[in-house]
Amino acid sequence: MAANTHLNIIDHPSPNFGDRPTDSQVDILVMHYTGMQSGQEAIDRLCDPASSVSSHYLIEEDGRIFRLVDEQKRAWHAGRGEWQKCVDVNSNSIGIEIVNPGHEFGYRPFPDIQIQSVIELCQGILGRHTIPASRIIAHSDMAPDRKEDPGELFPWQELAKQGIGLWPDIDPKEVRPDEEFEHLLDIIGYGENDAIKRCVAFQRHWRPRNISGVIDDECLLIAKALADASKR
């Protein structure tokens, strides 16, 4: 299958862009959701000179792709933040706005047809620019203090399967339980059992407000205190 040849991109120019610094190169890709009631509302805002925001592309929920700013130009999508020491993300990135009302207006799953367009657009971008997988990020990755987009429903794993971004393949069975915690549970009195089940049981008794099955610092502290108390 010839990639991208059938990709139909609708030009919808935004005036909100500048030149990239001559020494900059495109090596970051930032995913956003629009976070507005409708796609049209988002397009209007991204093309309104008064808003001073834009992105290179916008992808509607029906899969249509709009080009707002040429990839060679510097769009205004990222704002304050940083990723891998880069503090001027706009100069070095391409920004894609993906239509979704977002957490404020009714966050909902991204339709398959929309994600298919995201994948095909990204594959094209990766063919034109050298962007390491570790630099394909969420807006919230570079600005965790002020952004949530594109959010937890964004199918990063699906994108990674298509060669876009990172998704580490971990086998939960290979996660080593914390040896100290296990030892403490032995002292407290737990018998041999599955490590996660032991942890859940421990939490159900002594840390009931958060039964996660995951050993955290609080669990460790409680277990230490219990083990000390158990020795007396």
Ligand SMILES: [Zn+2]
């Ligand atoms: Zn954003």
